[in-house]
Amino acid sequence: MPRTTSPTRRSRLARITAALVVLAALCGYMTVQYITSSKVVDGCVVESADGSAGERRTFRMSPEQAVNAATIAAVGTSRGMPERAVTIALATALQESGLRNIEHGDRDSLGLFQQRPSQGWGTGKQILDPVYSAGEFYRHLAEVPGYSRLPLTVAAQRVQRSGYPQAYAKHEPDAALLSAALTGRTPAALNCSPPRATAAGADPAKVRAELVRAFGKDVLPAADKAPAEGAGAAGSTAAGIVSVPVPPAPESAEGSGKDAGNGGADRRGWELAHWAVAQSEALRLDRVSYGGRVWEAGAGWRTERDDTGGTDVRIRLAL
Structure with a gap:
């Protein structure tokens, strides 16, 4: 004789199934919220x-x-x-x-x-x-x-x-x-917080390539775009340092002359410096200096007069 399922068992199975459906929906909702959320604890x-x-x-x-x-x-x-x-x-x-x-x-x-x-x-x-x-x-x-x-x-x-x-x-x-x-x-x-001992193995050529991709070909001197293998970047004081000149920002597309939000070499320098800090984990950068301020991985910003880079933004790689 075939075994039948009691009404109580069927009710229990229905409740379990409904709970699993709700849980799956909740997991899906949380996944979407995680993907689209712009708030995080660390980083x-x-x-x-x-x-x-x-x-x-x-x-x-x-x-x-x-x-x-x-x-x-x-x-x-x-x-x-x-x-x-x-x-x-x-x-x-x-x-x-x-x-x-x-x-x-x-x-x-x-x-x-x-x-x-x-x-x-x-x-x-x-x-x-x-x-x-x-x-x-x-x-x-x-x-x-x-x-x-x-x-x-x-x-x-x-x-x-x-x-x-x-x-x-x-x-x-x-x-x-x-x-x-x-x-x-x-x-x-x-300020970004990768570990102070940022993983070694950074590639200076990749840093320069990403700078050019984001800011355009004029962001680096022509000689700095393809240095000889094993050499430091042209315009840099040592291997593992990428030195980025700070020209005036480009003219605004709306209105005449420099846009108030874009004008000035100092502002352009901080834009480049912040770009480098944002890229610090992806490109394995452990130090950025500009305008008398220095950012280091794991430590953040501090005031430190560093005249060796002149008015350039200096980016040090973890090599």
Whole structure:
């Protein structure tokens, strides 16, 4: 005689099944929140200058998020875009991907800005290149008349065509804090915490290549782009030091002359220095110096007059 399942057992199985379904849904929700969250416990932190009441604002992010944020800022300023454009781009990426270069999204959306190959943003491989995707965002933003004077939600929506345009607004304060640091307006504002003994094996050629990818070919002297194998970078004082000249920032794409948010060699120097700090874990950098301040892995920023680099940003690799 076949064995039958009692009503009590069937009820218990139904409850277990329902609980597993709820647990799976919760796990899925938490995964999405982890991917798109822009807050982390460890990694990198940006601090504002003292406010009128002595208050500081902070924004924490992972090393991966810091690399992507610094890349977005570098691509913008290298195109002559003002700080407001960088703020719009960062707020958009915070909403769309949490500053993570994700390989999935709604339909065929990809990358930092969730751009879609089917909508003409480029191939999947191109969109997953942060330099390319940021460049495409700025290209479309520059075509929006008066974008710098529009509310951030309106400017971002003109580019993104999102189903939830108001969602960009909640990221504006953090994006403004990030852009002030990453475009160099707030000196020594970005600190990352890789171990003091950063893993050795850094590649000077890779550091120079990433600088050129983010900031353009003119960021380094011609002789510094392809040094002889085994030699230190041209313009550097020793092997393992990449010395980056600090020219005036490029002219703004909006308006005439230098944009107030981009002008000045000092600001350009801090932009380059913060880029290097953001890249410290990815590129295995253990020291960055500029403007009488020195950042070291595991220690952060301190004041230390270092005249050996002149007005250059000096980046030391863990070799």
